[in-house]
Amino acid sequence: MPTNKLRQPNNPQPQQWLAANRSQKYIASYKPFNTVDGEGVRCSLYVSGCLFNCPGCYNKAAQNFHYGHPYSQELEEQIIADLNHSYVQGLTLLGGEPFLNTQVCLQLCHRIRQEFGSSKDIWS
Ligand code: SF4
Secondary structure, X not given: XXXXXXXXXXXXXXXXXXXXXXXXXXXXXXXXXXXXXXXXXXXXXXXXXXXXXXXXXXXXXXXXXOOOEEOOHHHHHHHHHHHOOOOEEEEEEEOOOHXXXXXXXXXXXXXXXXXXXXOOEEEX
């Protein structure tokens, strides 16, 4: 007999989480010019909100979708200005969960491609 736990009545079924239903467009933190979130010198954006609830979560406060402050045009302009330095290789999106904040992340990614083409990389 198959023992697929996901099909047992007391275990919730997998479900789709939609950023549109979850994101509050809040930012936990922004750290320019770091070397710990990927290759080279990077700018890191930490978006707020995560549903995974991993054991030992390294950033539990950022699981809250209202943690930090709202994303703003001013912050976006600052990120673009920081990325404009030739020694900055790219942007890293962290959280929280970037894929539950695609309203913020996609807007920023499109802007980066518009401003820099493919000369800056984007990690998540
Ligand atoms: S913020 Fe990261 S570590 Fe924490 S629960 Fe979400 S995915 Fe897991």
